[in-house]
Amino acid sequence: xxxxxxxxxxxxxxxxxxxxxxxxxxxxxxxxxxxxxxxxxxxxxxxxxxxxxxxxxxxxxxxxxxxxxxxxxxxxxxxxxxxx
Amino acid sequence: xxxxxxxxxxxxxxxxxxxxxxxxxxxxxxxxxxxxxxxxxxxxxxxxxxxxxxxxxxxxxxxxxxxxxxxxxxxxxxxxxxxxxxxxxxxxxxxxxxxxxxxxxxxxxxxxxxxxxxxxxxxxxxxxxxxxxxxxxxxxxxxxxxxxxxxxxxxxxxxxxxxxxxxxxxxxxxxxxxxxxxxxxxxxxxxxxxxxxxxxxxxxxxxxxxxxxxxxxxxxxxxxxxxxxxxxxxxxxxxxxxxxxxxxxxxxxxxxxxxxxxxxxxxxxxxxxxxxxxxxxxxxxxxxxxxxxxxxxxxxxxxxxxxxxxxxxxxxxxxxxxxxxxxxxxxxxxxxxxxxxxxxxxxxxxxxxxxxxxxxxxxxxxxxxxxxxxxxxxxxxxxxxxxxxxxxxxxxxxxxxxxxxxxxxxxxxxxxxxxxxxxxxx
Numbered sequence: 001x002x003x004x005x006x007x008x009x010x011x012x013x014x015x016x017x018x019x020x021x022x023x024x025x026x027x028x029x030x031x032x033x034x035x036x037x038x039x040x041x042x043x044x045x046x047x048x049x050x051x052x053x054x055x056x057x058x059x060x061x062x063x064x065x066x067x068x069x070x071x072x073x074x075x076x077x078x079x080x081x082x083x084x
Numbered sequence: 085x086x087x088x089x090x091x092x093x094x095x096x097x098x099x100x101x102x103x104x105x106x107x108x109x110x111x112x113x114x115x116x117x118x119x120x121x122x123x124x125x126x127x128x129x130x131x132x133x134x135x136x137x138x139x140x141x142x143x144x145x146x147x148x149x150x151x152x153x154x155x156x157x158x159x160x161x162x163x164x165x166x167x168x169x170x171x172x173x174x175x176x177x178x179x180x181x182x183x184x185x186x187x188x189x190x191x192x193x194x195x196x197x198x199x200x201x202x203x204x205x206x207x208x209x210x211x212x213x214x215x216x217x218x219x220x221x222x223x224x225x226x227x228x229x230x231x232x233x234x235x236x237x238x239x240x241x242x243x244x245x246x247x248x249x250x251x252x253x254x255x256x257x258x259x260x261x262x263x264x265x266x267x268x269x270x271x272x273x274x275x276x277x278x279x280x281x282x283x284x285x286x287x288x289x290x291x292x293x294x295x296x297x298x299x300x301x302x303x304x305x306x307x308x309x310x311x312x313x314x315x316x317x318x319x320x321x322x323x324x325x326x327x328x329x330x331x332x333x334x335x336x337x338x339x340x341x342x343x344x345x346x347x348x349x350x351x352x353x354x355x356x357x358x359x360x361x362x363x364x365x366x367x368x369x370x371x372x373x374x375x376x377x378x379x380x381x382x383x384x385x386x387x388x389x390x391x392x393x394x395x396x397x398x399x400x401x402x403x404x405x406x407x408x409x410x411x412x413x414x415x416x417x418x419x420x421x422x423x424x425x426x427x428x429x430x431x432x433x434x435x436x437x438x439x440x441x442x443x444x445x446x447x448x449x450x451x452x453x454x455x456x457x458x459x460x461x462x463x464x465x466x467x468x469x470x471x472x473x474x475x476x477x478x479x480x481x482x483x484x485x486x487x488x489x490x491x492x493x494x495x496x497x498x499x500x501x502x503x504x505x506x507x508x509x510x
Contacts, residue, residue, distance in 0.1 A: 010088075011137055018129065030129050031119060032111040032136040042089075043136040046119070076120035078383035081494035083117075083376050084109035084183055 001075055004047040004055075007033060007067040011043040017064050018045055024058050027051055037070040089140040092147065096218035103213045106185045107139070110373070117317055117375045120383075123355055125348065127341030128318055134325050138372070142177075142328055143215040149175055150219070155277045158220030160205060161228055162394045162426060163250055165418050166331070167404065168270050170289035172279040177216050178327025179223065181205040182371030184489035186213065193238050194231075199460045200488040201371055202231045209239060216328060222276055224269070226250050228430045229463055246272045252430055254423060263419040270415075286414045290404045296331045299338040300400035306345040307389040308448050313348035314341075315355045316365070316388025317378045323395045324372035356387035361508045363387065364445050366471065367456035368464050369394035374489060377456055377497070384501050390448040392441050393456075398426050429463040437467070438474045445480050451508045452481040454501070459488040481508055 006028070008014045014030060021028045028051075033044040047055050047069075056069070093100055114135060118124075134141060146156050157169045158179040166176045181190075181204025189211030190203030208214035222244045225236035236247055248265045251258035270281045303322065306313055322341075326334050348354075363386045365377065370393065381388055391397065402425040405417035427437035445453055455471050457464045468484050475482040483504040487493055 011133055011141060015129075015133060029119060030132040030136060032114050034111050035108045042140070043133055074115065076115045078116050078120045078379055079498075080116050081376075081380070081491050081498075082109075082113060083379075083489070083491055084106060084113040084185060084373050 001073070002049045003072050003074055004049070004052045005031070005034060005037055005070045005072055006045040006047065006055075007038055007070060008042070008044065008065070009067055013065045014043040014045055017066060020062060020064060021045070021055065021058065024062075026055055026058055028055070034072050034074065036072060088144075089137070092144060093139070093215060096143075096215055097212060098215065098218060099212045102211065103139075106183065106213060109185070110135075110138070113373065113375070117379045118321065121315055121317065121355070123353070124318060125314055125341060125344050127337070127344045128314075128321075130337045130341075131318070131321050131325055134329065135321060139215050143219055145330070146175060146177065146216075146219050150221070155221045156219055157273070158216065158223045160224075160232065161226045162399050163226050163228065163422055163428070164224045164248060165266060165269070165422055167286060167289040167293050167418060168266065168273050168281060170292055170331070171281045171285040172273045172277040173285075174273060174277050174279075176331075177220060178371075179205060179208075179216055179220065180327075180369065180371035181208045181214070182324075182374030182489065183208075184491075186211060187489060189213070194235060197460050198231045198235070199229075199368075199458045201369065201458055201461075202235050204371070204489065206235055206239060209242060222246060224248065228428060229461070231460070244276075250430065251423070252432055254431060259419055259423055262423040263415055266415050266418055266422075281411075283408065283411050283414060286411065287406065287408055290406055290408075290414065290417070292331055292335075294403045294406060296326070296335045296338075297400040297403060299335045299342065300326065302342045303338055303345070304390065304397065304400075306342060306349060309349055310358065310449070311349050311352050311354040312356045312360075312362075312387050312389060313345040313353060315382055316363075316391070317375060317382055319388075320370060320375065320378050320391070320395065321372075323391070323399065324370070326399070327372075327395075359509075361386040361451040361505050362389045362449060364390045364392060364441070364448060364450040364453045365396070365456055366392040366441050366453060367468075368458040368461050371395065376489070376491075376494065377454075377485070377487065380494060380498050381454065381501055384498060384505060386501075386505050389450060390444050392437075392444050394428070397440070397444065398428070401425065429467040434467065438470060441471060442474065442478050442480070445475075445478075450480070452483065452504060454504070455482060455484045457484070457486045459486055 031046040186204035186207035189207030408414035
């Protein structure tokens with residue numbers, strides 16, 4: 001499954017953009033940043049492949065603060081049983 | 085953010101390379117357990133945020149408060165009265181370890197046949213791989229089991245430690261003893277913080293913690309009906325965060341979430357199919373990030389609607405009497421709430437727990453109970469015999485399970501859970 005992650009310098013930026021996107025009728029999920037795109041234990045926004053086009057348009061038309069948008073191939077599997 | 089966190093962890097004297105391995109495991113595990121769920125409540129956003137930067141956000145807040153002169157008290161048990169610390173303008177943070185990652189460092193100083201919660205807790209401190217364990221100015225232990233008692237002696241060589249001696253009964257002399265322990269704890273906290281615990285401050289702190297208890301109880305009440313608006317996994321995450329988050333902020337966000345959940349119930353929005361077996365989980369606590377059994381049970385087709393354990397109902401059930409007119413009255417109120425109303429397996433006899441499980445099973449309309457014990461927890465393991473016998477007498481299906489923090493037994497556990505669910509479904 002392809003997903004997109006918006007990365008930030010701090011969690012306040014992530015929470016703010018999450019709210020902005022919601023106000024704009026766009027979905028995002030607050031998520032831990034995947035290690036493949038950043039080495040921090042930080043907060044990012046996960047965007048589905050279906051919504052990324054609209055989200056990119058939103059980002060380009062609004063004053064949004066973020067670091068970058070990264071594409072990630074991932075599969076969430078609740079039966080993987082790999083805990084931390 | 086990463087640089088800021090790493091600078092903070094370095095200042096705390098942490099082992100950054102080893103800690104980085106834990107950080108690496110979190111996104112995948114969190115994704116599998118939480119983000120794989122459909123139709124989660126929007127109110128989980130806050131808890132996702134806290135979990136996503138679990139070793140960054142709250143630790144930074146605690147350090148900022150320490151710089152203002154406040155003291156942080158790390159606790160390991162629901163018997164330690166948060167109210168006392170809050171009344172002295174201190175901050176409480178839960179410290180129990182719930183990750184296999186910390187166990188090997190714990191095993192360097194503890195027998196292997198110690199419960200994983202204790203091994204992980206010591207490992208997190210001694211291995212320098214958890215910021216909360218580095219930040220706490222004083223640890224507050226309690227004598228709920230032999231493993232903890234001896235482990236605290238080892239921890240006490242590394243960090244200031246206060247031990248509350250919990251009586252293992254609920255007779256009048258036990259209440260008197262626990263009242264004395266609370267008074268001693270007040271004196272310790274006053275001396276350590278330099279702040280007096282006055283009647284006004286203690287009454288205020290009781291109100292703060294009671295409000296948090298009411299919010300968590302409201303959250304649990306949302307799970308009682310046929311429509312289940314939130315998964316057991318999400319409630320578990322909330323409860324785990326409740327142990328270290330700011331209590332007033334947590335109360336606010338949980339109440340906001342409950343507004344949404346009550347609306348979901350009114351609209352019939354459920355996270356589980358109507359025929360999903362409803363499970364009550366009882367037994368040993370589930371410290372963060374121990375999400376294993378909730379994930380196995382719910383990804384096997386059931387929904388957990390109640391937890392009778394220290395990271396469940398025992399944490400919030402029963403209020404402390406408010407508006408006390410003297411410090412003696414306030415201490416009596418704390419004594420009553422904590423000793424009389426928390427039914428830990430460390431008590432003998434402990435009929436209140438059996439009554440609680442049966443009552444909760446009825447209130448939450450459960451189809452079955454899973455009695456879960458952490459390996460080497462003799463108290464809960466032994467009490468399991470009485471729990472299972474009582475539930476069978478009551479006609480409530482029950483499955484006893486034992487596990488630890490490793491992933492090795494997941495398939496075996498899944499097989500047993502699925503067989504249990506099949507039996508329930510008839």
